[in-house]
Amino acid sequence: MQKSLAGLTAALIASTMLVGAANAETIRWARASDALTLDPHSQNQGVTHTFAHHIYETLLDRDSDGNLQPRLATEWFVKDGDPTVWVFKLREGVKFHNGADFTAEDVVFSFNRARSDGSNLKQLHAEVAEVTAIDDHTVEIQMIGPSPLYPNNITNTFVMDKDWSEEHSLQNVQDFAAGESNYAVLNTNGTGPYVLKSREVDVQSVLTAFEGHWADAPAVTEIVYLPITDAATRIAALLSGDVDLVQDVPVQDIERLRNSAGFKIETGPENRFIYFGYRFGEEPLKSSNITDSNPINNTLVREAIELALDRDAIKQVVMRGNSIPTGIPNPPFVNGWTAELDAYPKPDLEKAKALLAEAGYPDGFSITLDTPNNRYVNDEAISTALVGMLGQIGIKVTLASRPVAEHSPLVINNQSDFYLLGWGVPTFDSAYVFNDLVHTKTDKHGTYNGGLYSNPELDEKIIALGTETDLDARNASIAEIWAVVKADRVLLPIHNQVLSYAMREGMTLPVHPEDQPRMTTVTFQ
Amino acid sequence: MLAFVVRRLLQSVIVMLVVAFIAFLVFRYVGDPVTSMLGQDSTIADHEELRERLGLNQPFYIQFYHFVTNALQGQFGISYRLQQPVAKLIMERLPATIELALASATIALVGGVVMGIYTALRPRAFTSGVIMTASLIGVSLPTFLIGIGLIYVFAVELKVLPSFGRGTVTDIGWWRTGLLTESGLRSLILPAITLSLFQLTLIMRLVRAEMLEVLRTDYIRFARARGLSTRAINFGHALRNTMVPVITITGLQLGSVIAFAIITETVFQWPGVGSLFVNSVQVVDVPVMAAYLVFVALVFVVINLFVDILYFIVDPRLRDGVRSGK
Numbered sequence: 001m002q003k004s005l006a007g008l009t010a011a012l013i014a015s016t017m018l019v020g021a022a023n024a025e026t027i028r029w030a031r032a033s034d035a036l037t038l039d040p041h042s043q044n045q046g047v048t049h050t051f052a053h054h055i056y057e058t059l060l061d062r063d064s065d066g067n068l069q070p071r072l073a074t075e076w077f078v079k080d081g082d083p084t085v086w087v088f089k090l091r092e093g094v095k096f097h098n099g100a101d102f103t104a105e106d107v108v109f110s111f112n113r114a115r116s117d118g119s120n121l122k123q124l125h126a127e128v129a130e131v132t133a134i135d136d137h138t139v140e141i142q143m144i145g146p147s148p149l150y151p152n153n154i155t156n157t158f159v160m161d162k163d164w165s166e167e168h169s170l171q172n173v174q175d176f177a178a179g180e181s182n183y184a185v186l187n188t189n190g191t192g193p194y195v196l197k198s199r200e201v202d203v204q205s206v207l208t209a210f211e212g213h214w215a216d217a218p219a220v221t222e223i224v225y226l227p228i229t230d231a232a233t234r235i236a237a238l239l240s241g242d243v244d245l246v247q248d249v250p251v252q253d254i255e256r257l258r259n260s261a262g263f264k265i266e267t268g269p270e271n272r273f274i275y276f277g278y279r280f281g282e283e284p285l286k287s288s289n290i291t292d293s294n295p296i297n298n299t300l301v302r303e304a305i306e307l308a309l310d311r312d313a314i315k316q317v318v319m320r321g322n323s324i325p326t327g328i329p330n331p332p333f334v335n336g337w338t339a340e341l342d343a344y345p346k347p348d349l350e351k352a353k354a355l356l357a358e359a360g361y362p363d364g365f366s367i368t369l370d371t372p373n374n375r376y377v378n379d380e381a382i383s384t385a386l387v388g389m390l391g392q393i394g395i396k397v398t399l400a401s402r403p404v405a406e407h408s409p410l411v412i413n414n415q416s417d418f419y420l421l422g423w424g425v426p427t428f429d430s431a432y433v434f435n436d437l438v439h440t441k442t443d444k445h446g447t448y449n450g451g452l453y454s455n456p457e458l459d460e461k462i463i464a465l466g467t468e469t470d471l472d473a474r475n476a477s478i479a480e481i482w483a484v485v486k487a488d489r490v491l492l493p494i495h496n497q498v499l500s501y502a503m504r505e506g507m508t509l510p511v512h513p514e515d516q517p518r519m520t521t522v523t524f525q
Numbered sequence: 526m527l528a529f530v531v532r533r534l535l536q537s538v539i540v541m542l543v544v545a546f547i548a549f550l551v552f553r554y555v556g557d558p559v560t561s562m563l564g565q566d567s568t569i570a571d572h573e574e575l576r577e578r579l580g581l582n583q584p585f586y587i588q589f590y591h592f593v594t595n596a597l598q599g600q601f602g603i604s605y606r607l608q609q610p611v612a613k614l615i616m617e618r619l620p621a622t623i624e625l626a627l628a629s630a631t632i633a634l635v636g637g638v639v640m641g642i643y644t645a646l647r648p649r650a651f652t653s654g655v656i657m658t659a660s661l662i663g664v665s666l667p668t669f670l671i672g673i674g675l676i677y678v679f680a681v682e683l684k685v686l687p688s689f690g691r692g693t694v695t696d697i698g699w700w701r702t703g704l705l706t707e708s709g710l711r712s713l714i715l716p717a718i719t720l721s722l723f724q725l726t727l728i729m730r731l732v733r734a735e736m737l738e739v740l741r742t743d744y745i746r747f748a749r750a751r752g753l754s755t756r757a758i759n760f761g762h763a764l765r766n767t768m769v770p771v772i773t774i775t776g777l778q779l780g781s782v783i784a785f786a787i788i789t790e791t792v793f794q795w796p797g798v799g800s801l802f803v804n805s806v807q808v809v810d811v812p813v814m815a816a817y818l819v820f821v822a823l824v825f826v827v828i829n830l831f832v833d834i835l836y837f838i839v840d841p842r843l844r845d846g847v848r849s850g851k
Contacts, residue, residue, distance in 0.1 A: 033804070037608045044564040123566040174608055185608050201607055201614075202804065203690070203796045228689055228794045229804065232673050237688045240680040374807070405556030405809045412560060412572065424565065436565070443570040 026222040027507070027519060030234050031247035034202050034227040039184040040158035041113050041173050044120040046424075049156045050516040054207055054223065055097075056158035056190035059088055059107065060151055064510045064521070066271065066333035066428055068151060072102065072159055072191065073139075076151055083146040083469050090137040095212045096161045097188070097195050104133035109162035111141070118173035124153040127466070146469045152427040164189045193218055193520050202227055218520040238263065238502055245509060246502040247517065251322045251377055257502045268511030269324055270499040271331045272424040274376055276369075276386070276492040277437075278302060279417040280453045287368035287398070287417045290361070296418065300359035302489040307352035308393045309386065311344055311494060318381045323495035328486065329423065329433060331496050333513055336430030336478040341486060344493075352393045364394025370411075370419040375404035377497055383420050411450035414441070419450060422497070426514065430478045434462040438485055453490050533833060537826040542593065544822040548815050549589040557581075558605050558809040579605075581811075592815055602812035606805060611816045615798055620700045621691055622790070622797030626782045628717040633724035634775055640725075641732025645740065646759060660726040672719040672792035679715060687712045689794040716793040720786055724778045731774055735767040773832055780828040784821040 035051035036043045059073035070076075072091050079085035094102035108131045115125035127150060130142040143150060165171065168183040188196045193215065194207035207223040226243060228234040231250045237243045239260070249257070249265070258265045278296045279285055285294050295301050311325035327344030330337050356364060371383035380401050387397040397418075402410075410416045425432050439445040439462050440454040461481050468474040485491070499511045509522045559575050576582050580591065595602065601611035640660075644653040663671075680688035692708030694701050703709030739745060740763055748758045787799035794800070798817060805813035 036606055039608070042608065043562075044566050120563055120567070123568065123571070181603060181609050200796070201609070202800065226690070226794075229800065230791050230794065233676060233689050233792055233794055236673070236676045236681050240676075240684055240688045242680070242688050242690075403556060403807065405558070405561055405807065406554075407556075408560040409557035412557075412569070426566070441569070444568045447568055447572075448565075 024222065025220050025524060026224060027220045027245060027522060028224045028226060028243040029245045029247065029519065030226045030228045030237055030243040032227065032229060032231070032234070034225075035205075037174075037185050038188050038196070038199070039170075039174055039182065040160060040190075041110075041116075041119045041121055042185075044124075044156070046515055051205070051225065052156075052158055052190075053192065053516060053518060054194045054520075055188045055192045055196055056160070057192050058155055058158055059090075060155055062155050062428075062512075062514065062516075064268070064512055066513045068155070072107075078148070078469075079140065083148075084143045086141045086143065086147070086150055087134075088139045088141070090139065091214060092137055094191050094214050096164065096191050097210060097212075098161065098164060099212070100161050100163060100189075102159070102161075102191050103136045104139045106159055106162045107131070107139045108133050109165065110159045111139075111157065113160065113165075113171065113173060114157045116173060121157055124157065145467045147466070148469050148471065148474070149427060149429050149431070152429055156426070159191065160184075161189050194223060215520075218522070219524055220519045220522045223519050235502070238504070241504075244504050244507065247515075249500045249502045251320050251500075253502075254322060254500050255320065262505050263502060264505055265500050265502050266509060266511050267322070267498055267500045269332065269513060270424075270497040270511075270515055271333055271426070271428070271513040272376075272422050272497045273326060273329050273331055274323075274379070274382065274420065274422045274494045274497065275329045276494070277411070277416075277419050277421055277451045278453075278490075278492070279451045285367060285417045287366070289366045295359070295361050295365045296367070298359045299489060300355045301361065302492070304352040304355040304359070304393060305390060305395070306489060306492060307345060307348045307355070308389050308395070309492065309494075310347040310389055313389075314382055314385050314494060318378050318385050319495070319498075322377070322498045322500065324498060325495045326493050328482065329437065329491045329493040330430055330482070331425060331513075334425045334428050334430060334433075336475070336482060338479075338482075341482055347389075349392055356393060356395075361394075364396060366396040366398065367418050368398045368400050370400045370402070370407060370416040372404040372407040372420065373401045375407070376420075376422040379420060379422070382494060411448060414450050414452055416450055421448065421450075423448070424514065430482065431462065431465045434458075434465070434481060434485075438462065438481070438490060453488075455484065455488070458484055529837065530830070530834065533830050537823075537830065540826050541819055541822045545592060545596075545815060545819050546589055548818045549585045549592065552588075552809075552811055552814065553585060555806065555814075556809040558811060561808040562605055596816075596819070601816040604805070604810055604813050606808050606810040606813070611812045614801060614813065615816060615820060616699065617701070618796060618798045618801045620702060621795060622783060622786055622799060624702065624704060625713065625716055625720060625786060625790070625795060625797060626779065628713055629719075629721035630724065630775065630779050630782055632717055632721040633728055633778070636721070637725045637728025638732050638771065641729040642736060642759070642764065644729070645733045645736035648737070656729075660729055663722045663726045668719060668723070668788045669792055671722060672716070672789060675715045675719060676792070686715055691796055716789050716795050719792070720782060720789040724775075724782060727778065728771060728775065732767055732771055735770060736763055739763045739766050772835065776828055776832040776835070780825045783824050 033047050035048040036045060037048060040052045040056050057072050059071060061069045061071040063069050072094060073088040074091050075089040077087055079087050090104060090107065096102060111131045113119065114121045115128055127143050127147045128141055129144050132140050134140055170182060170184050174182040174185060186199065193210055193213045195210045197206040197208050199205040205225040209218060209221045228237060234246050235253050238246045254265055257263050279294065280297055282294060282297060284291050288295065315321060315323045315325050325344060326342050328341040356362065369383055369387065371380055373380040383399055387399050390397050411419055411421060423433065423437065435445055436448045438453065438458060439449065440459050441449045441452055458481055461477055465474060465477060499515055501509055501511060501517065503509060507522055507524050509517055559572050563571055563575060580588060604611050604614055607614065640656050644656055647653050676688050679686040690712055691703045692712035693706040694703045694709060695705045703713060745758060745763060748762055786797060787803055790797045790799035791803050801813065802817045
């Protein structure tokens with residue numbers, strides 16, 4: 001009795017302490033940039049999605065390991081007897097911030113809005129033919145053909161309240177080209193765990209916990225979101241105690257923060273790889289001294305380049321240990337990744353030189369490498385490192401460094417001979433990489449295939465992946481495509497990025513592979 | 526006088542048009558807004574379609590023409606990045622920049638004049654040497670380093686001042702001020718000092734040089750010979766004659782303080798027009814960039830106009846020149 005009383009007291013004390021901790025915990029969250037808009041279907045951009053996930057919700061979500069999780073939908077499956085229809089069972093008892101009930105009509109409205117013309121999410125829903133409400137809590141999505149992986153595409157498609165949207169004329173996504181702004185850019189009404197209290201663009205946004213939310217109350221009851229553009233200032237703000245959490249931490253500050261009393265760093269792999277792309281085709285390169293052929297169109301030369309590349313050195317020196325070197329342009333979370341593909345060769349300069357000679361370039365050649373300098377972690381430094389490594393085998397590389405706003409158009413418009421780029425795989429499936437980086441460049445595919453690699457056999461297989469419903473056959477096909485991509489050395493992968501969040505002692509925020517951390521996952525000690 | 530002002534105003538319009546024209550000429554080389562707007566999940570067809578809708582496929586002079594005709598009707602378009610009207614964004618950010626600029630101009634003026642006089646009157650004193658040397662460092666260090674240095678000393682180590690932002694703000698009509706709250710004033714200190722250092726040094730050296738010059742002139746010697754007090758000579762006669770060029774320079778510098786507070790605003794995350802511009806350049810937000818550059822031209826033109834009018838009033842020789850038709 002005595003013992004159980006003591007236990008009870010301890011439990012009571014513990015629970016009151018827990019309540020104390022849960023009471024009014026404010027978190028001041030700094031990152032490099034602000035959400036672009038609050039209209040959930042207007043921009044397809046990570047920072048904007050991350051912010052929106054706190055106010056709006058999606059049917060499905062991804063956890064910290066990248067697995068699909070139920071959110072507003074509790075169950076999802078392909079309709080019996082019709083592989084072209086996806087059925088979503090919706091969560092009951094969910095309310096919007098204005099008190100309205102969440103129903104299937106809201107989902108139909110939101111999905112139709114997300115795939116309308118002005119929406120930047122429409123590509124993710126390109127295979128959808130029709131969205132129908134079967135009853136209040138069931139939605140059926142009729143696809144154009146079998147789309148076994150469609151649920152992967154909807155983890156950033158947020159649900160708005162139909163009545164509220166119609167009341168404020170939000171049927172269409174804002175058409176800013178026509179000079180319009182709309183109500184949803186600055187106002188919100190979601191079902192999410194937090195309600196927007198105030199917002200001053202680029203300055204601060206305040207969110208408070210939504211009392212009527214369907215899930216357990218989060219430990220963080222108030223979020224003050226603070227965009228701080230300059231990295232040094234962002235870290236200084238954390239060190240001076242002006243913010244609790246910094247999301248975009250420069251790699252050079254990680255060690256220092258780890259060793260500073262009162263602060264800690266959470267790290268984890270990001271769903272994003274960094275790679276170099278080549279110019280394919282017989283036509284001579286614009287930037288090379290070889291004027292009668294394209295040296296990097298030769299597989300031997302691409303192999304030589306890979307053998308000159310020292311990925312581990314880049315990890316140690318450029319990334320200060322904060323990267324995961326890889327031999328495949330595909331992050332480890334993504335379907336199709338295998339340890340075997342991930343393996344990469346040790347640098348071998350002698351063999352690389354021999355290969356160059358065999359290919360007919362014993363004295364090497366010159367080429368220009370285009371690199372962004374403000375997009376990926378240490379992007380320019382990675383390229384600079386490669387310049388030195390290739391110099392050792394006689395390839396004279398001129399580095400052309402530009403801000404990403406100037407760099408991306410070079411890749412998209414096929415104007416680069418050799419370039420660095422990073423790629424995230426939001427669908428967590430290899431097909432996403434194939435579609436944009438490997439498939440021959442067309443109106444709909446190969447958007448970022450800036451080197452114009454083209455292999456009609458692969459193209460056929462890639463297109464077939466979209467409708468293959470037998471998952472085993474599909475995975476086998478993915479493996480075949482990877483085998484060719486790897487053997488052909490279509491891309492030169494360097495590493496997967498590692499994310500680091502810095503925070504004050506006493507709290508923990510797990511790293512999210514898509515860099516979309518949720519403040520609901522914060523725990524306090 | 527009126528004719529002079531009218532002529533200057535006409536010139537101002539031309540200056541702004543030229544700035545806008547050059548801006549649109551250059552915008553083609555700063556990158557492609559469409560890529561950052563559409564993100565990864567987009568096709569070449571989407572890119573083309575959006576470029577068409579935004580009118581980015583048109584030659585730059587057509588884009589320039591549209592910009593000017595819209596601007597004349599008060600329409601500066603919608604920001605590609607934030608999807609809000611550009612005029613609204615700039616007006617929201619303007620008070621922060623003006624408050625920062627005025628605070629730093631005040632520091633520069635008061636500090637510069639005081640130290641300038643001191644170093645001129647005691648050219649051989651040890652403290653003068655220290656001030657002159659320190660001022661050299663002040664001009665040579667980049668603003669970015671000064672800002673970060675101040676943040677590390679006063680925010681991180683001493684923890685006496687905030688490291689970023691504008692603190693608590695109060696709305697007076699559309700003007701959002703940080704001057705009425707304690708946290709707002711505390712937030713102003715570091716950025717204002719950072720921004721003022723260069724101007725402070727400039728004014729100090731100017732005052733010193735002018736003052737030394739004036740102190741050598743005959744009328745000061747006569748004043749001394751007449752037995753006027755040193756105080757009356759230094760402040761009543763010498764300083765007054767020193768101030769004319771100082772006022773001009775301060776006026777002109779105020780323009781550049783408003784226009785080029787960009788770095789200071791970025792380092793301190795100060796929510797002014799400068800940081801708005803920096804964020805816009807990163808994603809090639811053409812409407813904001815165009816409007817900002819024209820706005821900066823306007824600031825310079827207006828301040829120049831005021832300085833010219835001041836000259837006109839102060840310097841009798843100028844007036845005579847106009848009268849005689851020059």
